[in-house]
Every structure is written in structure tokens, then in C-alpha cells.
Amino acid sequence: MSDQKLTISTSPFLKDAATTPGIMWKVVFSLLPVVIASSYYFGVGALVTTAVAIISCVLTEWFFSPRSAYSISDGSGVITGILLAMTLPPGFPLWMTFIGGIVAIGMGKTIWGGLGQNIFNPALLGRAFLQAAFPTAITTWNLPDGAFLDVQASQLAMPFMQSQADVVSSATPLAVMKFDKVETNTWDLLTGNIGGSLGETCGILLILAMVYLISVKIIKWQIPVSILLTVGILSLVFYLLDANNYPSPQFMILSGGLLIGAVYMATDLVTSPITPSGLWIYGIGIGILVVLIRLWGGLPEGVMYAILLMNAATPLINRYTAVRTYGYKK
Amino acid sequence: MNDFIWIFVSALLVNNFTLSYFLGLCPFLGVSQRLDTAFRLGLANIFVMIITALCSYALNQWVLPFAPYLRLISFIIVIASAVQFVEMAMKKLSPDLFRKLGIFLPLITTNCAILGLALFSTNKGYGFWEGLVYALGAGGGVTLALVLMAGIREETRLLNIPKLVEGTALNLIIAGILSMAFMGFAGLFST
Numbered sequence: 001m002s003d004q005k006l007t008i009s010t011s012p013f014l015k016d017a018a019t020t021p022g023i024m025w026k027v028v029f030s031l032l033p034v035v036i037a038s039s040y041y042f043g044v045g046a047l048v049t050t051a052v053a054i055i056s057c058v059l060t061e062w063f064f065s066p067r068s069a070y071s072i073s074d075g076s077g078v079i080t081g082i083l084l085a086m087t088l089p090p091g092f093p094l095w096m097t098f099i100g101g102i103v104a105i106g107m108g109k110t111i112w113g114g115l116g117q118n119i120f121n122p123a124l125l126g127r128a129f130l131q132a133a134f135p136t137a138i139t140t141w142n143l144p145d146g147a148f149l150d151v152q153a154s155q156l157a158m159p160f161m162q163s164q165a166d167v168v169s170s171a172t173p174l175a176v177m178k179f180d181k182v183e184t185n186t187w188d189l190l191t192g193n194i195g196g197s198l199g200e201t202c203g204i205l206l207i208l209a210m211v212y213l214i215s216v217k218i219i220k221w222q223i224p225v226s227i228l229l230t231v232g233i234l235s236l237v238f239y240l241l242d243a244n245n246y247p248s249p250q251f252m253i254l255s256g257g258l259l260i261g262a263v264y265m266a267t268d269l270v271t272s273p274i275t276p277s278g279l280w281i282y283g284i285g286i287g288i289l290v291v292l293i294r295l296w297g298g299l300p301e302g303v304m305y306a307i308l309l310m311n312a313a314t315p316l317i318n319r320y321t322a323v324r325t326y327g328y329k330k
Numbered sequence: 331m332n333d334f335i336w337i338f339v340s341a342l343l344v345n346n347f348t349l350s351y352f353l354g355l356c357p358f359l360g361v362s363q364r365l366d367t368a369f370r371l372g373l374a375n376i377f378v379m380i381i382t383a384l385c386s387y388a389l390n391q392w393v394l395p396f397a398p399y400l401r402l403i404s405f406i407i408v409i410a411s412a413v414q415f416v417e418m419a420m421k422k423l424s425p426d427l428f429r430k431l432g433i434f435l436p437l438i439t440t441n442c443a444i445l446g447l448a449l450f451s452t453n454k455g456y457g458f459w460e461g462l463v464y465a466l467g468a469g470g471g472v473t474l475a476l477v478l479m480a481g482i483r484e485e486t487r488l489l490n491i492p493k494l495v496e497g498t499a500l501n502l503i504i505a506g507i508l509s510m511a512f513m514g515f516a517g518l519f520s521t
Contacts, residue, residue: 112489113490113491117489119482120507120511129510131513132510246352252440288499289514292516292518293514296379296518297515297518298518304514305511305514305515306509309505309511309512309513313478313481314409315481315484316481319365
């Protein structure tokens with residue numbers, strides 16, 4: 001009788017059917033419309049950039065990971081690749097994209113011990129590195145020349161060579177706002193008929209992706225909602241104070257990388273806080289930093305830096321918002 | 331009023347002494363293993379910076395016009411005595427923290443961030459209140475950098491860091507990434 005096997009274990013007792021690959025591939029699935037939209041607006045060059053970023057991320061991960069621990073099928077490298085590509089301007093040289101992928105995975109993920117260990121969002125880290133290393137290339141938004149199948153000449157530039165191609169550069173809505181104080185209309189922002197990085201043009205798709213990811217419980221709704229609310233409320237206050245100098249709230253929310261950042265980068269399961277109140281602090285912090293950098297900073301866009309800075313603060317947030325364990329006295 | 335806000339934010343974020351000017355890196359890398367130690371070293375830094383700002387203002391006002399060649403040496407003496415004071419006070423009030431800070435407390439004496447503060451505020455021609463706000467911003471910036479770094483480093487103890495980068499290499503990489511993230515503040519309030 002006494003040899004009846006009882007399994008004694010500690011919490012968690014309720015287990016979910018979700019697996020890491022399951023979550024990752026769902027995110028990839030939700031990104032597909034965004035990728036397709038980017039190729040619709042910027043031609044096949046956008047797909048080439050995405051492919052190069054994915055290959056670079058997956059190769060780097062394969063190269064630096066211990067053979068026993070590495071599995072390409074978990075899809076996390078693919079997500080980093082797609083997200084990195086979505087933050088780059090169209091016509092960004094492919095060799096720079098490749099370097100961005102190496103930095104994103106190498107410095108953003110493998111040195112921390114691989115999947116689930118990193119402090120900073122890998123894709124944004126790669127993007128920040130590219131911004132520091134190639135400040136001109138990454139702020140040149142080339143207009144697509146209209147033909148779907150044309151790959152832009154600037155994309156094929158050789159490493160460390162100046163591209164000889166003539167490009168027509170366009171300004172992004174945020175840059176136009178910052179330097180000329182002209183606001184792009186909301187409908188164009190929603191449908192993506194604007195200049196910008198690959199994945200930040202079509203607002204509707206990103207909002208749909210957010211709804212999908214929240215409904216399948218992959219991202220925590222508190223993070224995007226708190227970021228968007230903070231940015232909306234703060235910019236509304238300044239808009240009401242001085243409508244000539246400050247952009248309207250709907251413009252602040254729909255333009256630039258705020259939506260893609262709030263939906264995909266800030267909600268990274270690994271680099272965002274784990275406590276309930278921490279999620280709000282994190283989101284509000286990102287919102288405040290975005291408004292601060294956009295309205296008074298030297299750069300037109302600050303979503304990337306805002307998220308990286310709050311990633312850096314995440315260990316502190318987790319620590320000071322820790323929930324008291326049931327039955328545990330301090 | 332706007333000037334004071336600008337001076338404060340500039341020293342705190344845009345021209346953060348640790349992450350943009352790379353001044354005073356030794357305590358930043360040396361005493362950031364634990365959050366509470368790092369935070370209190372930051373406070374000690376703020377204190378020494380405020381004393382330095384007050385004294386350098388007095389020196390600039392009443393001594394250095396007559397003996398300009400004494401600038402460096404008088405700043406260093408002021409800083410050294412301020413640190414000595416902090417050290418004695420800490421030994422008396424918090425021997426535990428005194429032991430934890432170890433060599434890094436007397437090292438504030440030759441910390442480039444502190445001497446840098448005195449020299450910068452002299453070069454920029456800051457008056458009494460401006461110098462004080464500048465010292466608060468700079469000290470706050472150093473504390474902010476220390477606390478962020480310590481938070482991340484405490485977290486890395488739970489991670490599966492590869493042997494190759496464990497320790498100093500990873501700390502330098504974290505410092506680099508933090509500095510990269512602080513680039514986002516470039517040009518803040520400059521227009």
C-alpha cells in the first residue's frame with residue numbers, strides 16, 4: 001500500500017498548453033500581414049531586406065549557440081529577424097542589415113545565455129547599434145520607384161562603399177512634424193500611405209495584430225494599452241495648450257514606430273516586467289520617454305530608445321513591485 | 331527657471347557623466363554588484379559633488395582671481411577633504427556600507443567625475459545656483475547610471491551567462507548598451 005507513487009511537487013500546478021515554439025510561431029503569423037503590407041508599399045526590396053535579416057539572425061544564433069541547446073524551430077531568431085527588418089528604412093543597404101542581425105542576436109541574445117535570458121530586446125538593440133554606426137543610412141527614407149519588382153540600388157551597395165545610385169528621399173511624418181510643423185492626415189497614417197520604416201507605415205494592420213495577440217494571450221494587454229494611453233493623454237495636454245507647436249494625440253499614436261514598438265517590442269515576454277503593477281509602470285515609463293524625446297529631443301523618433309531604457313529599468317521594476325507571496329510574511 | 335531645468339536635465343540625461351562623458355567609470359564598474367551599495371555610493375557622489383560645487387564657487391569667487399595657477403590643486407584639496415569627511419561620517423554612521431564600498435570610497439578623491447564637475451562648471455561660467463543645480467543633475471546622473479547597472483548586474487546572476495563573457499567583459503558590454511540607449515536623449519531641450 002505504501003509504495004503508492006505520489007508525485008510531490010512545488011508550484012506551478014496549473015499548466016498551460018502553450019509552448020515556446022507555439023507562441024513564437026503565432027507571433028510570426030501575426031507579423032505576416034505587416035511584412036506583406038511593407039512589400040506592397042516598398043516593393044520586393046522590403047521582402048529582400050526581411051529575408052536577409054532573418055538569415056543573418058538565424059545564422060548568428062546557429063553559430064554562437066552550443067549545439068545541444070540550439071533549435072532553429074523555436075522561431076525566436078526568425079521573429080528577431082522580421083522585427084529588425086521592420087524597423088529599417090526601405091532601401092537600407094543589405095550588408096548593414098546583415099550586420100544588424102549579427103549584433104541583434106550576438107550582443108542581444110547569445111551573450112546573455114540565449115533564449116529567455118536577455119535583458120534588452122534583441123531587435124531594438126540591433127537597430128540602436130545600426131543607428132549609432134550608420135546614422136546617415138538609417139535616416140534616409142528612399143521613395144520606392146513604383147515598380148514592384150525593382151530592388152533599390154542603394155540596397156545593393158557594397159560594404160564600406162558609397163552607393164552611386166540616385167535616390168529620391170522622402171521625409172517621414174515625424175520628421176515633417178519635427179522640422180516643418182506639418183501634420184500628416186490620420187487616414188494616410190492608418191492606411192500606410194506614408195514614408196517610414198518598413199513595418200511602421202500601416203496603422204490598421206498593427207492594431208489588428210495587437211487585438212489578435214491580446215486575444216490569444218501572447219502579449220499582456222496592460223503594456224500596449226498603458227503606452228498608448230500615456231502617449232495619448234500627455235500629447236493631448238500639450239496639444240490643448242498649444243496646437244500650433246505640438247502634434248495632435250492621434251498623430252502621435254499612429255505615426256512612427258509607436259504602434260509596432262508597443263505591440264511587438266515592448267511586449268517582449270523576456271524583457272518586460274512580470275509583476276502586475278510593474279507592467280503599468282513599464283508602459284507609462286515608455287510613454288513618457290517617447291513623448292519627451294519626440295517633443296523636445298534632437299531626434300524625431302524615440303520609441304526605440306524609450307523601450308531600451310525601460311528594458312534597462314525592468315530588473316529594478318520587478319524588484320520593487322514584487323507581489324507578496326501568499327502566506328509569506330516579510 | 332527654464333535655464334535651471336535645462337542645466338539639470340542636461341547633466342542628468344543628455345550629458346550623463348557616466349554614460350555620455352565616460353567619467354568616473356571605476357565605481358560604475360567596481361561597486362555595481364549590489365543595488366543598495368551602488369545606490370548609496372551614488373548618494374555619496376551627490377554629496378561630494380554638492381560640496382565641490384559650493385567650494386569651487388567660493389574659490390572661483392574669492393581665491394582664484396588672485397592666484398589662477400592654484401586652480402587644479404585647490405579643487406583637488408577641496409574634493410579630498412570632502413571625501414575624507416564622507417569617509418569619517420560613514421565609518422561612524424554605517425560601518426557596514428563603509429566596508430562594502432572598500433577602496434572605492436577613497437577613490438572618489440581622484441574620481442574624474444568630481445574634478446570634471448568642478449572644471450566644467452568653471453568653464454561654463456556657472457554662478458552659485460547654476461553650479462548647485464549642475465552638481466545635483468550630475469550626481470543624479472551618476473546615481474541613475476549606477477542603479478541601472480546594478481539592477482541589471484543583479485539580474486545577470488540568475489542568467490545562464492556563457493563562461494566566455496562572464497564578469498568584466500559582460501559588464502563592459504552592458505555599459506556600452508546603456509550608453510547606446512542614452513544616445514536617445516541627444517539634443518533634448520536644445521531647441
